[in-house]
Amino acid sequence: MRELFSKKSSLLGLHVDLILLTSRIFFHMSSVLFWIFAVTMLIFGSLVVVLKNPVSSAMSLVVSFIALAAIFIMLDAFFIGIIQVLVYAGAVMVLFLFIIMLLNLREEKGRKFNIPAFVGGLGVTAFFVFFLVKLLSGFEAGKAPMPALGVENMNDAEMIGRTLFTNFTLPFQIVGVLILVATVGVVILSKRELK
Numbered sequence: 001m002r003e004l005f006s007k008k009s010s011l012l013g014l015h016v017d018l019i020l021l022t023s024r025i026f027f028h029m030s031s032v033l034f035w036i037f038a039v040t041m042l043i044f045g046s047l048v049v050v051l052k053n054p055v056s057s058a059m060s061l062v063v064s065f066i067a068l069a070a071i072f073i074m075l076d077a078f079f080i081g082i083i084q085v086l087v088y089a090g091a092v093m094v095l096f097l098f099i100i101m102l103l104n105l106r107e108e109k110g111r112k113f114n115i116p117a118f119v120g121g122l123g124v125t126a127f128f129v130f131f132l133v134k135l136l137s138g139f140e141a142g143k144a145p146m147p148a149l150g151v152e153n154m155n156d157a158e159m160i161g162r163t164l165f166t167n168f169t170l171p172f173q174i175v176g177v178l179i180l181v182a183t184v185g186v187v188i189l190s191k192r193e194l195k
Contacts, residue, residue: 034074041067052110054100058093065089079156 044067047060065088072081136142164172 030074034071037067037070037074040064041071055097058096058100061096062089062093065093077156079160 041064044060044064048057048064051057051060065084069081069084069089072078072084
């Protein structure tokens, strides 16, 4: 009987060890994926500024938006990740490409390399990074873990909807009026005859 019990306990211990190993691999894999998506987002975000062709810049912005959506999904913010893909990578980028093609923008011509401006930019960046690191290293509250959310049974869309229509009703309505005014302005400007 003791031999059977010891075999079962050793199998149970092996099972627990396997679960712990799987959870460690998953945790490690999620951090690896986070860094892959973060570096991809930063590289393609910098390519938006560096590339001279406006269509290539817009496509780099699409890849940056998709990497950001992947990070949102890894953080269990599925609604925001899907909206990021649909609204920004979809609708806004179609609008950007339409404007680029409508204005018939060409590739930017090369300029001379301005050494004083480059050195000044590096100096300002180093100054900013130095003070950012100094500020964040002394910020003890940033090291504390985030508290758990109070509601676990509510999905992302329902939680955003409840927050939007209970706590932020007036700003939501003001944004709606601003979008309506912008739409009316676009219609009036498009109907105006060029003199």
